[in-house]
Amino acid sequence: MPDNTSSTPDFLYRITIDGLPVEMECLRTGAIYLINFDEWDDCTLLLRQILRKADVSTRGVLITTSDASASVQRMQDTISAHDLRTFRFIEGSLTALKTLTNDLDATIRPHQRTIILMLPESVTSQISQEHRRAILASAQQWIAKNDCAALILSTGGNLTRNSSAMLENNDLLAGLVHLTRISETQLEYRCAYWRSALGVTGVRNLSIIQKVDELHVQADMTAQDPMPTVADGNRYIIERSVLKDFGQIHEAGWEIIDSREQVYERARQQVNATVIFALNSFQQLPEIARLIHSLRRERGPLIKLVVRESISQLRLRDEQNLLDCGATLVLGTDLSYTRFKSLLENIQTVRYTRELSQSVDSLFPEEDIRGVHGVVAPSTFLTRVHARIKQDLKDSRQTGAKNGASKANKKSMEFLGLLVSMQPVPGLSAQQALNQLNIRRFEDLACSVADEVYVFLHGCLPEVVPAVLQQLFRLPFDEIFINHTVFEDLSSIQGALQHIEERMSQLDDVPQASTDPATESAPGENAIRYAPQRVRLSLV
Known part of the structure; x- marks a missing residue:
């Protein structure tokens, strides 16, 4: 989907894990971010995903040791679409790490690039706390001077065991994450903090699922709600066709956007705003349900997600499914502007408390739509x-078994x-x-x-x-x-x-009359028919 975060420069890469909150996927210039992994394979897995989903406008430098050279070689088709320079320093050499910025100045023009540095355990195990801080301080000054951003992907237990020491470097590191593998397909994304141009994120624990070679956010395991990145409680983000029956509307705090994709991208930066999508045809229902489900899962229970239909085709089951996908409110077509505005005002203190459906496809099967x-x-x-x-x-039996349905609601089930x-x-x-x-x-x-x-x-x-x-x-x-x-x-x-x-x-036992339109009986053909009579009219 199109990116609508103009505050993030185009040349910067993103942490493109599907479902990751937008303020946690963005980098900012002049900043260094660290993601630590228990296993090298997970490090290369995330790197491949970042490079594969990078925009053509991104500009970067990838620096690895010989450990990563084979992985980088397999990525050549992925990285050919954008400007990425690749370098390799001597494996296990702490000296090479200390002189890295000088070497880059002598080799390329690093201005406005994302510097991606892969550090295996053979390097990280040599770095003491004293050396770590000195290296980060020197690198941070160089990054700021060149208007760059740096993303360090490291492996090894040394950094993990000294996570509290890494937190002491929060003035030099703009983001600190640890990615732990739980099982063959399950990982945990533990974010200590993340500062980007879109705001500051505190502690977040996300459950990650691996599907083939892609990482996706499965659930937010954080105990508390995310803090708003901005004071957006009185903000309305509205798809333009929602208001087509009301004429020209000018309301303070209302941001009217032409496309659904732009509304979605804008909503990804909000926590407590009201977002309104237009449903203009029944075929759009699964798409809108997926957008709402993604926003609810990513942005939490405070954001208000509204669907207004213009087709008068939704029924109770559809509305309930939209609510299960994360919608706060579903509005019909026959609404005056006063009633429309009143309903929106009534949900401003509403918090989403329903159990969010695990799958949109189970509620809106493809065969139902097509x-x-x-x-x-x-x-x-x-x-x-x-x-x-x-x-x-x-479906109703499965829902009843899951929710423990009583006799009172068995009929509705x-x-x-x-x-x-x-x-x-x-x-x-x-x-x-x-x-x-x-x-x-x-x-x-x-x-x-x-x-x-x-x-x-x-x-x-x-x-x-x-x-x-x-x-x-x-x-x-x-x-x-x-x-x-x-x-x-x-x-x-x-x-x-x-x-x-x-x-x-x-009817199979009785000969049937032809249903051919040319021979089908016309209405009332057995009624009395009058023969046409020729008449002569005189001209006056």
Whole structure:
């Protein structure tokens, strides 16, 4: 996604661990950062990720020992896209480390570059506390003079055992992190402090998961909430299309941004602000849910995350899923500006207390968004509805087992949606009635059997059925059908599906009229017809 942090120079690298808070991934000029590892392989793993995800505008210097030369050689395809100079100093040589800045001045023009220094245990084990501070002080002056930033990636227990001594160097180190491997795929990212152009971060303990050769933040294990990087409690960051129904809006503290990606990047710098996304189509739902989930996981419980829909397609299940993904509030389309503003003011003291879902994909499966929908054959209708019922029952049982659901909320857990049976007005065939349908929401299905129309509305509440049907049909619903029956519980839905199967079996035994549009009977063709008469009109 596009970077919107203009306060960070383009030539600086970032700690590009997916899900890392933005103020912890940024560096600043004139500063030195240290990340210590227990294992050399983890050091090279993170370095590869940093280089692979670097922007083309970054400019750096990578300095390694012979221990790392093979790893660097394997990164050539990764680093060819941006300006990175690579050097190697003699393994285990403390003297080479002390003269490093002089050697760089003699070799390259280091101005405005990120200096990445990989130090294996063979080097770090030789550095005493006295030497460490002297080297850091000299390096810090050189870094500031050249408008650079330095990232030291070190391994070895010497630094780990003397972590308290490293904290004493906080005036020389802008950031101090230790990355520990817990298991084959699990790591712990322990940040003592991190100062960047976006603010200061104190102690943070993050659970990291490794997926193939990528590191991702899994959870924030910090006991306390992160402190705001700025006083952002009265700040509103709003996607422009959210306000399209309200005309020109000018409110103090409202930052109106054109694109969703820019809103997301801006929100990554906030802790207590209100962020509002626009949902303009049902297909955007999984994307927005992922952005909200990422922000909630990264920014904590204080930030207010709001979704406003402009499509009138969300149902109770969708809203609940958005809330489980981290949303504070979901707003509908029929809101006056006064009501809209009032609802936003009401959530300013709200703290997110729900249990955040572990996976967005489980709440918004890809097959739900891109699956079959609209008018289908009766056999397809039966197959899809049965499959939907089976899947939802499985999901509800898993949710109930996890949350310890009581009998009081068991019915809501097993809520699947509902089935509607409709009989067209005389003279209008079921097929012609279906032609007036405009289903845009996936997993909403319709079919016709004999003289009846059936519609399955996934996640719909019984009390809103008339309003939903009015939206689905191009013509007024009550002018197309003389009556309709709503099957809202599991047993009645299954009974209606059985009735459809029986009607299909009966129709299989009777010769069917052609459904070709060219031969289909027109409405009222059996009514009395009058023969046309030729008349002559006189011209006046």
